[in-house]
Each structure stands twice: as structure tokens, then as C-alpha cells.
Amino acid sequence: MKCNGDKKAPLVIRAKSEDNVTIRTPWRIKGKYLIIEDLNFRGFSDRLDYKHVIKQWWKPSKELRQIGIAISGHHILLRNNTIGYFTASGLKCTGRCDYLTIDHNIIYNNAWWTTGGTGGLVIKNIDQIDNSKAAKVKITNNLIFGNESRIYSHVFKKGFSKLVIDEGESFLLQQKDDANKKGAKKGHYMGRYLVKNNLILYNGKGSSLNKVDRVDFLHNYLYCNGTTAKSKNAGGIRGKNTNYDNFMHNYVSSCKDRAAISVLGRHNLFKKNIVKSSTQKRMAGVKIVKRVFQDPKNLRFTPQANRLLASFAPLLRRYGIKIQPTGYVVDRARQIEDIIHLIPTKDDTIIKRYEDKIVIYNIDNRGIEGLGKNFVLKLK
DSSP, X not given: OEEEOOSSSOEEEOOSSSSOOEEOSOEEEEEEEEEEESOEEEOSGGGOOHHHHHTTSSSOOGGGGOOSEXXXXXXXXXXXXXXXXXXXXXXXXXXXXXXXXXXXXXXXSOSTTOSSOOOSEEEEEEOOSSOOOSEEEEEESOEEEOOOOOSOOOOGGGSEEEOSOOOOEEEEEEOSOOTTSTTXXXXXXXXXXXXXXXXXXXXXXXXXXXXXXXXXXXXXXXXSOOSSOOOTTOSSEEEESOOSOEEESOEEEOOTTOOSEEEEOSSXXXXXXXXXXXXXXXXXXXXXXXXXXXXXXXXXXXXXXXXXXXXXXXXXXXXXXXOOOOOOOOOHHHHHHHHHHTOOOOTTOEEEEOSSEEEEESOOOTTOTTOOSOEEEEOO
């Protein structure tokens, strides 16, 4: 879909009637000055199961890479939409994207069965259209839950797959290059990101910031994330090589043995963040109010989080959406053996097992995009 509005008259995309309209087909949108609102996007991942998906691990079909809404454009507003049950991302913005506002949407139960590794909302490798340093990407007042990975992911062109669940973020902000890093390429993103007043719970991972700078992460509420991801840092706010960010007034209550806040970078400010976590390390600007294992079935929201949740009641009722932990448990041993059993082989294929990896030589890579002659399955 290619469509453009203009600055004085944005093009509005909404349902024609007031009846409930469900969009089953993924959308790819390229344009500018757009408002996308009041739409219900629902994929079909709830109709898939493990047995069906694992058979496609070596030759994944397009159905395992479905993105609810894929956007490339600028001055785009998404509000009051529901986006759920897509096998890959619910919403993904990439390429020449700038001036994005994602406000008051429900992004839920995505990414379950992708072999590509993704999450609910992904803003990745975007390019600016100007040199403004203002807040141009805004993620505000959203409800994000139930997005998690259940299948080990792979990028065949890397030549290996690490057999561990480490995807399924509520949202991911990621850039290839950054203005403050040595060797940064032209086209790095100079604007700020505003992440404010979002309710984030029951996701495979909490929120991830990777190589992004200038993020204002303010007044967000994260509960019981880290449902399937094995990383100790999957329980709340995770940052890697992210700089000049502000983390203020966030409330993070992590489940299991997950840390609530784990951010690595330079010149970051932490102020008045409150966490409940059994493993959170002490750090300036973070107050640990309780060291406990949270019960995901008995969460107690802050008053601010409850008010935000109440604002979604009409949408939740209208489309019959229920907020609850999926309770899915990844059977690691079974999945690894199934992947090995399904290796596409030829007469001269050799499979060698080591303590920490399995190496496949002369794999049958016919018809498999990106898969070379050899491939490594990393077990640790």
C-alpha cells in the first residue's frame, strides 16, 4: 500500500463502518502524513502449534514471517489499533522512517512461532529525513503483552544458530550505527525517542534498546516479563551500547530470577525508578522496594498503571481480548533433537557432535535462502 497525505491534510485510514472489522492480511505501508486508527489486526498464530512449526525450521514458509503492519515512511500516527497473533512482529518500522507516533494501541500475542527472532513492536535501522534532534519517535500510552518467542531463531547467512530463546521483546529499538560511535556511517539517526506511559507485561523479554542513543524512557510500567527468554536480563529494561538516555520514574516488577533494569552504555541518567526483583543489582537512581519472586497470576498494579489499563477497557471488550500469561514452556531438549532430526542431508553430509555445538558439513541447502554449505548449531 503506497499512499500519501500532506502536512495540512493527513490521509486517514480507518474502518469504513462502525461495525467490528478484523483485518487478517498483513499490511505493508509506504507513505507520509498518515493516520492509521481504530483498526483490528489479527493474524492466525493462535491456530498454529509446535509440531506444525518445527517441521519448517530448516525451510520456513512465509506464514512464519508475517508482520501485522510493516511501515516505511514519515509523519505517521498509529492510534487506538489492536495488533495481535502475527507469527513475526505485530508492528515493524524500518528503513526511511521518521516522525513516528505510536499511541494507545494494544500490541499482543505476536512472535510466538517465527524462526526469525522478533517481538511485538520493532523499530529497527531507521533513517532520518532531516537533522532535527527533537523527539521524533514516540511510543506512548500503549498496552503491550504476551509477545514471546517459542522457537529457536536463526539467520542462515550468519552460518550458525545459537539454540537458546533470546527474542520475543515487548518492543525493540535498534540501530546499526550511531553518531557517537567510531566509524559511524552517514545516515545515523539524530532524533530522540520518547517511550512514555506504556503498560508492558507477560512478554518473552521486557524492552530492549540496542545501539540506540537519546532515548527518554519515562513513567513506564513493566510487570512479569521474561516468560520464555532465558537471559537473566530479560525481565524488564535491557540496554546494550545505548547512550545519552534518560530512565526516570519507571516501575519494574520482574518475575522468576530476572533483573529489572540492565543497561550498558555511556552518559545515561537514572532517576526515581522503582523495582521489585529478586536479583536486581543496586544502582544509583533505582530503588529496590522488595526482593521477591512475583506471582504472575496475582499482579498488583500501581494506580497509574491501573488508570492506563482502564483506558483500554472498551477495546478489550470490543474484540474479546484477554490479558493473561501464556504459560508456555519451551521444551529445550525436544526442540534441539527435532531440529537435528530434520537437518536436510545429502549423501556426503557429515554431522559432528561436540559438547557445546553440532557442526553440519555439506548440508543440503537447495532452495533455502542464505544457508551455506556448512552450518553450526551452538548449544551454549
